[in-house]
Amino acid sequence: MLSAIQTTSKETTLQEHAAAEHGSAHDIPAESPKFRHPHKVMLGLYIGAFLGMLSETSMNIALPDLMDEFSVPSGTAQWMVVGYMLAVGVALPCVGFLLKWVKAKTLVMVASTDR
Incomplete structure (x- = not known):
């Protein structure tokens, strides 16, 4: 996976890499999880x-x-x-x-x- 990240353009984000590996961008949450009751x-x-x-x-x-x-x-x-x-x-x-x-x-x- 590291070589795939190094060879792609800088415009591609990490989420797009993860979505490409899993086959769908809908599987990856857009934001990190937050505590409901900190x-x-x-x-x-x-x-x-x-x-x-x-x-x-x-x-x-x-x-x-x-x-x-x-x-x-x-x-x-x-x-x-x-x-x-x-x-x-x-x-x-x-x-x-x-x-x-x-x-x-x-x-x-x-x-x-x-x-």
């Missing part, structure tokens, strides 16, 4: 950011209890918080990758079951 998308992003900060804050509030429970100094307890945040940072992209193959409902059900 405020809902932003609300989801805001909630996700809030929950991320909430989990980090709750771990920092739990530092004295962690130090007492595991009998460790404050530096070690702070490294436990850093390890927790690193685990969350690694898990989030993996979940996004898994959502390509598994339904969100199934993934939530598997994650929330006690084993």
Whole structure:
């Protein structure tokens, strides 16, 4: 396809190339899809950011209890918080990758079951 694009004139658009490959210009949408409700998308992003900060804050509030429970100094307890945040940072992209193959409902059900 790259050679076909290079050999055609500059006046031909990419949509015309795609329409020629598929056989019809009616199959290709003229504009890129737009969100019908962008405020809902932003609300989801805001909630996700809030929950991320909430989990980090709750771990920092739990530092004295962690130090007492595991009998460790404050530096070690702070490294436990850093390890927790690193685990969350690694898990989030993996979940996004898994959502390509598994339904969100199934993934939530598997994650929330006690084993």
